[in-house]
Amino acid sequence: MWDLLARSLGASTIFLFAALGELVNQRSGVLNVGLEGLMLFGGTAAFITAQTTGSYPLGFLAGLTIGGLLGLAHGFFSITLRGDQVVSGMGLWILSFGLTTYLGSAYTGPLGLARIPSLMGLSPFFLVGVALVAITWLLIFRTSLGLAIRSAGENPAAAEASGISVVAIRYLCVTVGGVLAGLSGATYTLSYNPVWNYNFLMGWGFVSLALVFFSMWNPWILLAGASLFGIMWQLSLSPELVLPGVLSRYVWRTVPFAITIPILVVISTPWFRTRWGLAKPEALGRPYAKG
Amino acid sequence: MRLGRYELTLEPRPAVSAVYTVLTAVVAILLALALSSFLFLSADASLLGAYRAVFSYAFFNPRGILATVQRAIYLLFCTYAFLVPLRAGLWNIGLPGQVFAGALAAFAVPFVLRAQEAQTLALAPGLLILLMVAAAAAAGAMLGGFAGLLRARLQVNEILVTMMLNSILFWLVAYMIKEGGPFMGATAEGEGFTLPAPLTAPLLRGVPFTAALALGAAVLLDLLFAKTALGYRIRAFGENPAAARYGGISPVALSLLVFLLGGAFAGLAGYHAFTAVPGVYKIPGNYGFYGDLAFYGIISALIARGSAVGAVPIAVLFAGLSLGARFAQGALHLPFGVDYALLGLLMMTFIASHALYQFRLAWRRVPSEVLQPAPTELPEG
Structure with missing residues (x-):
């Protein structure tokens, strides 16, 4: 039982890192629907680097760097060029999907390094994730930088008038978001499941994106949501632990995705929106033109 | 960005002609094909042979x-x-x-x-x-x-x-x-x-x-x-x-x-x-x-x-x-996924062309009164 829980929390960590980055992104008003692409590229870069150099730290460094660069690219398009954020995000996703399939194909297979040690089966990255949640919460709700981030996402014109550089804040946040997405991908390919395969994520990034909406942009709720989805994900991979022999294993694989839809529906109902949904950043997805 | 007496800015394009639309599409595709040359670097054949x-x-x-x-x-x-x-x-x-x-x-x-x-x-x-x-x-x-x-x-x-x-x-x-x-x-x-x-x-x-x-x-x-x-x-x-x-x-x-x-x-x-x-x-x-x-x-x-x-x-x-x-x-012993890579490259050049489609780089002469040097001498009187 503990093994299953520990493994589930390992899965939660992947969701958590990516979703936390996206949360920071969205708090500043930038929507990045290409999260999955950033994770794919970061994960692939980390895997290739770690395998060729034999060094985990270098692998993580590569993953974080690629993630940050792609985040910056999204920032350039959506902040400087004030383009459609969905076009840019989708573009980054398909770009990453296509290029990583080609770049990684020669590395298909297991990583072949000694596994990163775990704490009685629990991934150390989960603890990093919890710490990051606390740091993010403190940053967003208890510091002046956090206030600047939130105001850039709620009312950028007012933020600018009070002396905040919306462009700088948003660039900072997309880069941090990208780095965390890269970390998420790297954690997947170096720790959670160190076997490279084309399009290895198959929807993890999009579930992470949905988790941000579920979290009402609060890091602690995000932690709870990510943990829940990690458990659900792990159970869908090995349903025989709970309900042996009931339904095909393929049907179980649909469960995490199938549950996401009704949750999205519930949080979109007028009842939920008026009661709980006020946390959504007002200027989310809208480019900001100064002056 | 200001360069000397000229200012370089990104401006939204007011109306886009059909010719320009076709042109951006063609350029995006050609650019993706050009970038895909990198994919063929490891091929057995020459670049031209690969194409x-x-x-x-x-x-x-x-x-x-x-x-x-x-x-x-x-x-x-x-x-x-x-x-x-x-x-x-x-x-x-x-x-x-x-x-x-x-x-x-x-x-x-x-x-x-x-x-x-x-x-x-x-x-x-x-x-x-x-x-x-x-x-x-x-x-x-x-x-x-x-x-x-x-x-x-x-x-x-x-x-x-x-x-x-x-x-x-x-x-x-x-x-x-x-x-x-x-x-x-x-x-x-x-x-x-x-x-x-x-x-x-x-x-x-x-x-x-x-x-x-x-x-x-x-x-x-x-x-x-x-x-x-x-x-x-x-x-x-x-x-x-x-x-x-x-x-x-x-x-x-x-x-x-x-x-x-x-x-x-x-x-x-x-x-x-x-x-x-x-x-x-x-x-x-x-x-x-x-x-x-x-x-x-x-x-x-x-x-x-x-x-x-x-x-x-x-x-x-x-x-x-x-x-x-x-x-x-x-035929040329390339890694798997050239078709996927092409998909990604096309997406990349599309986004770039999309930016050019929506915006243009404009050179404007900075009005001379803005550029007038600050007076070095006190005006008379």
């Missing part, structure tokens, strides 16, 4: 041409599936899921009517084929319509919903065709049952009738958007939903409609891919590849800037390129 291998297989080899046509039909249906909702400002990235739904529905017709063997056909083959086409379109439309309805009624993000449906349908197909699933073939495990010969799509010189559907749809779609009130409403809603609502356009009905229509096209793509292409005629074990291929539909709709007729040559080109790239990969 020659791609193009000569796709467009000059009799077998290759036929394969290109088959794939172009598939890509065209996928293109429309993305294009129709896009004109209303909505993103249907559920193409793979809708393709799979169409394929499952098409094969459900002979399965339910126990017509898996040619001897036991209950109805005339023509009627059965018609039923299969209708079932595929209806299944795709239902899946698309579900996302459209959620978007229309509750503003649920359509990207997330369609993406979740992609994963759900992917695993449902696996359930249906693998490990003793209902549609599993009699001989080979991990594949769907093979369609009896009378139920395969009729061919004319090796080209199935779906080609006519695909080309006809291109003309009809462009007429719909250019000449009809409904098309105008869709475009108005896509360009400015708030203004459209003030103009009396119902967002609910429109969002649902474009997703129903888009889903139906993706369902037809599923019908075409698995029942109309000689040598397939079943849901193969690598069906996921067809789902990935559907994303070429997104990029061709984007590059065609919403014109269905404009998407036809683009889809043919992409069909040829993706097939030729696969061929060259084998």
